[in-house]
Amino acid sequence: MPQALLLDISGVLYQDTQPIPGSVQAVRDLQAKGCPLRLVTNTSRLTAAAIHRQLSGMGYLIEPEQIYSAPRAMRHYLQAHGLRPYCLIHRNLEAEFADLLELPAPNAVVIGDAAERFDYLHLERAFHLLLDGAPLLAMGDNRYFKLEGALRLDAGPFVRALEYAAGVQAKVLGKPSPAFFQGALDELGVSAEQALMIGDDVESDVRGAQRAGLQGCLVQTGKYRPGDEDKAPAALLAKDLADAVRRYC
Known part of the structure; x- marks a missing residue:
């Protein structure tokens, strides 16, 4: 047991x-x-607080500190290494990274499940930062997840695309x-x-x-x-x- x-x-x-x-x-x-x-x-579409509210509404009696998320691990890593991230993340997650989003001259690329933000403009910005030597940090490299009965693209395919384009290897901070x-x-x-x-x-x-x-x-x-x-x-x-x-x- x-x-x-x-x-x-x-x-x-x-x-x-x-x-x-x-x-x-x-x-x-x-x-x-x-x-x-x-x-x-x-999960990188929701803050830990939002996940806790969601679970509580379903009847789960969970303490907030019992949730260990990839965004939480990412924040710890960024702060421990003094990095200024360019965050390609979901709009719902911005509150959890608010104090890091305004830092000047980013020197790291952070990727979560950015949904519609995975467009050419954002990926191009990340690509050029990687070419300049910024590390590629991923909250996960999952291929897909399930939502509303269908499989959806997760961050993994976009992490792989940036790895291939810039000739780098991502450090995955989540599962x-x-x-x-x-x-x-x-x-x-x-x-x-x-x-x-x-x-x-x-x-x-x-x-x-x-x-x-x-x-x-x-x-x-x-x-x-x-x-x-x-x-x-x-x-x-x-x-x-x-x-x-x-x-x-």
């Missing part, structure tokens, strides 16, 4: 604006057992970076082998967790597609979060 849990949010706790059946009670069951947990997400998982584990005070990661993304959630030394569990909700389990044969498999909690926690 794991001594701590990391749970992905979108596709595991909810889909679009509705909690996935059984997930609210599953989280309450974990809390009743006293199981330490962090909700870990690459599947081992440093991201370690940051969440450090907050929980457990080692990787003591923790279980439950997610719907076989690459970022499950394989990323496995490479970081955690056990991974793939749930068949959210962006899961039949056959994903074959990409991580050593992972646990569950129908949904409620099933994972019953069987493995």
Whole structure:
């Protein structure tokens, strides 16, 4: 049995604006057992405060500090390294980076899920900064996510395009970076082998967790597609979060 849990949010706790059946009670069951947990997400369309409000409205009794997000990890990295970012991010995320957006002479490129801002003008600005030596920092390199019943392009394809154009390699601060998982584990005070990661993304959630030394569990909700389990044969498999909690926690 794991001594701590990391749970992905979108596709595991909810889909679009509705909690996935059984997930609210599953989280309450974990809390009743006293199981330490962090909700870990690459979501870069919402601030941590907005994510907390959204979850609270669905019935999840989660403390704000239990949400460990890629934007949060990005802010820590930028501040620790004294970087001035050019932020190609979603409008909804600007509040979380407000104090960094006005810094002059950017010397780093930060990429999140910028949606319609992934246009030629913004990508060209990022491209020239990279040519001048700025590092490319990504909140995640996910290929796609699921919204309103359809798969949507995530930041990953645009990160790859900039890598190719500028001849650089991005540093990923969110999943599947081992440093991201370690940051969440450090907050929980457990080692990787003591923790279980439950997610719907076989690459970022499950394989990323496995490479970081955690056990991974793939749930068949959210962006899961039949056959994903074959990409991580050593992972646990569950129908949904409620099933994972019953069987493995």
